Amino acid sequence: MKIAVAGTGYVGLVTGVCLASKGHQVTCVDVDEKKVEKMKRGETPIYEPGLQELMAQSVKNLSFTTDYKEAYRDADVIFIGVGTPEKYDGSANLAYVYEVAKQIAQNAEKHCVVVLKSTVPIGTNDKIESYIHDKQINDVKIYVASNPEFLSQGTAVHDTLHASRIVIGVTEEYPAKVLQKVYEDFDAPKLVVERRSAEMIKYASNDFLALKISYINEIANLCEVVGADIEEVTEGMGFDGRIGNRFLKAGIGYGGSCFPKDTKALNWLANFNDNEIRTIRAAIEVNENQKFKLIKKAKKYYHDFLFLNVAILGCTFKPGTDDLREAPSLVNVPLLLEDGAHVRIWDPVGTANFKKRFPDKIQYCDSIEQAIEGADICLILTEWESVKNFEVEKFQKLMKCPIVLDGRNCYSLSAFENTKITYDSIGRKTINPNLYKEN
Ligand SMILES: NC(=O)C1=CN([C@@H]2O[C@H](COP(=O)(O)OP(=O)(O)OC[C@H]3O[C@@H](n4cnc5c(N)ncnc54)[C@H](O)[C@@H]3O)[C@@H](O)[C@H]2O)C=CC1
Numbered sequence: 166m167k168i169a170v171a172g173t174g175y176v177g178l179v180t181g182v183c184l185a186s187k188g189h190q191v192t193c194v195d196v197d198e199k200k201v202e203k204m205k206r207g208e209t210p211i212y213e214p215g216l217q218e219l220m221a222q223s224v225k226n227l228s229f230t231t232d233y234k235e236a237y238r239d240a241d242v243i244f245i246g247v248g249t250p251e252k253y254d255g256s257a258n259l260a261y262v263y264e265v266a267k268q269i270a271q272n273a274e275k276h277c278v279v280v281l282k283s284t285v286p287i288g289t290n291d292k293i294e295s296y297i298h299d300k301q302i303n304d305v306k307i308y309v310a311s312n313p314e315f316l317s318q319g320t321a322v323h324d325t326l327h328a329s330r331i332v333i334g335v336t337e338e339y340p341a342k343v344l345q346k347v348y349e350d351f352d353a354p355k356l357v358v359e360r361r362s363a364e365m366i367k368y369a370s371n372d373f374l375a376l377k378i379s380y381i382n383e384i385a386n387l388c389e390v391v392g393a394d395i396e397e398v399t400e401g402m403g404f405d406g407r408i409g410n411r412f413l414k415a416g417i418g419y420g421g422s423c424f425p426k427d428t429k430a431l432n433w434l435a436n437f438n439d440n441e442i443r444t445i446r447a448a449i450e451v452n453e454n455q456k457f458k459l460i461k462k463a464k465k466y467y468h469d470f471l472f473l474n475v476a477i478l479g480c481t482f483k484p485g486t487d488d489l490r491e492a493p494s495l496v497n498v499p500l501l502l503e504d505g506a507h508v509r510i511w512d513p514v515g516t517a518n519f520k521k522r523f524p525d526k527i528q529y530c531d532s533i534e535q536a537i538e539g540a541d542i543c544l545i546l547t548e549w550e551s552v553k554n555f556e557v558e559k560f561q562k563l564m565k566c567p568i569v570l571d572g573r574n575c576y577s578l579s580a581f582e583n584t585k586i587t588y589d590s591i592g593r594k595t596i597n598p599n600l601y602k603e604n
C-alpha cells in the first residue's frame with residue numbers, strides 16, 4: 166500500500182520504518198529540513214535501538230521529504246504522528262494535527278484513510294473529520310480513523326513490531342478493513358472499536374500506568390517512615406496476578422513526553438466537561454513532589470549546596486533514550502546551580518541534548534569515574550546499565566565524601582553494608598546514615 170506518515174519523531178519515524186519493513190511503500194514527511202536531510206543520508210534523527218538498522222534494511226520502500234503535497238496527493242493511507250504537546254492550561258495543543266489535516270484536505274486527490282496516531286483528546290477524530298470535509302478541495306472520500314500508539318521509547322521498534330494490541334477506532338467499515346490490511350503482517354491482537362473509545366483507551370492506559378507509579382512512590386515514601394523495604398513490598402505484591410509485577414518500580418517520579426502531558430490533558434478534559442478525575446489529579450501532584458525527593462534527601466547531609474561538588478549520574482527521563490522531556494534532571498539541576506553547586510553530569514547518550522539547554526556552568530563527563538571524582542555528593546537520576554553495573558567501592562575510592570543518593574534503586578543494600586559509603590535510596594533504609602552529616 167502507498168502510505169504517507171506526517172511527522173518523523175519517535176512515533177512517526179518508527180511507524181514509517183516498521184511499515185516499510187513489511188513491504189509498504191512509505192513516504193515520511195516532516196517540516197524540519199535538517200531532520201529530512203539526515204534521514205535521506207540514512208541516519209536517524211533520534212536514538213532508538215534497532216531503528217537505524219531497520220531503516221537501512223527497508224531503504225527501498227522508504228523515502229523522506231518535506232514536500233507534503235506530493236506525499237499526500239495519491240497516498241492510500243496517511244498517518245498523522247505529529248506532536249500534541251501540553252498547553253499552559255494542561256490541555257493538548259492540537260495545532261500541529263490541524264495543520265496536517267489542512268494540508269491533507271488541500272492536496273488529497275484520491276480516496277484515502279487518514280489515521281490519527283498522535284495522542285488526542287476524546288472527540289478530536291470527529292472534529293478532524295469535519296474539518297477535513299469542510300476544507301477539502303477535490304471530490305474524494307477521506308475517512309478518518311483513530312489508531313493510538315502504545316510504544317515506549319527505548320524499545321519503540323520492538324513495541325511496534327510486536328505490539329501488545331493494535332487499536333483501530335472507526336465509525337465505518339471501510340477504514341477498519343484498510344487498517345486490518347495495513348497491519349496484516351503485524352503479530353498483535355487487533356481490536357476494532359468506536360473512534361471515541363479508541364481515543365479513551367490511549368489516555369486511560371497511560372494515566373493508569375502513571376497512577377500506578379505515583380501510588381507505588383507514595384507507598385515507598387511511607388516505607389521510609391515506617392521502616393519497610395519497597396523492593397520487598399513490590400516483590401510481594403507482584404505475585405498477585407491482579408496487580409502484576411510491572412510498573413511498580415519506585416523512584417523519583419515519571420517523566421517523558423507522555424505521562425506528564427497525558428495525565429494533565431485528561432484532567433483538563435474532565436474539568437472542561439464539569440467532571441472530576443481525582444485519582445489522576447492526585448497522581449500528578451504526587452509526581453511533581455517526587456521529582457524533588459533527592460534534593461530533600463540531600464538536605465539531611467548538607468545545609469546548603471554552595472560550592473559543593475555534585476555528581477549527577479543520568480539526565481534522561483529513563484534509560485535507553487536521549488530524550489530529556491520532563492526528566493527529573495531538568496528540575497533538579499537548575500535548583501542545584503541556583504544554590505551555587507558545581508555540577509558534573511555523566512550520561513551515555515543524553516548529554517548532547519542537555520548541553521543545548523545548559524551550555525555552560527556544567528561540567529559534562531565522559532565516564533562515571535570522572536563525574537564522581539572529588540564529589541561531595543552523588544545523585545543517581547537514571548538507571549543506566551553502566552550505573553547498575555558500576556563497582557560501588559569506587560564511590561568510596563573516588564568521591565571526596567561518599568554520599569550516594571539513588572533515585573532509581575540501582576543497587577542492593579547489601580552492596581554497601583561493609584563500606585564507608587552513605588547510601589540513601591527510595592523506600593528503603595539508609596545505609597551508614599550518620600557518617601557524613603553536617604552539624
Ligand atoms: N514519544 C512516544 O513514546 C509516544 C508518543 N505518542 C504520541 O505521538 C505523538 C507524537 O509524539 P513524538 O513522536 O514523541 O513527537 P516528536 O515531537 O518526537 O515528533 C513530532 C514530529 O512532527 C514534526 N511535524 C510538526 N508539524 C509537522 C507537519 N505539519 N508535517 C509534518 N511533520 C510535522 C516535527 O518536526 C517532529 O519531527 C504525540 O501525540 C505523542 O503523545 C504516543 C505513544 C508514544
Ligand SMILES: O=C(O)[C@H]1O[C@H](OP(=O)(O)OP(=O)(O)OC[C@H]2O[C@@H](n3ccc(=O)[nH]c3=O)[C@H](O)[C@@H]2O)[C@H](O)[C@@H](O)[C@@H]1O
Pocket residue numbers: 284314315316317318319371374378411412413414415416417418419420421422423424482483
Ligand atoms: O504514550 C506514550 O508516549 C508512551 O508512554 C509510556 O512510554 P515512555 O514514556 O516511553 O516510557 P516508560 O517506560 O513508560 O516510562 C515513563 C516514565 O515512568 C518511569 N517509571 C516507569 C516504570 C516504573 O515502574 N517506574 C517509573 O518510575 C520511568 O522512569 C519514566 O520516567 C508508556 O509506557 C507507553 O506505553 C506509551 O505509548
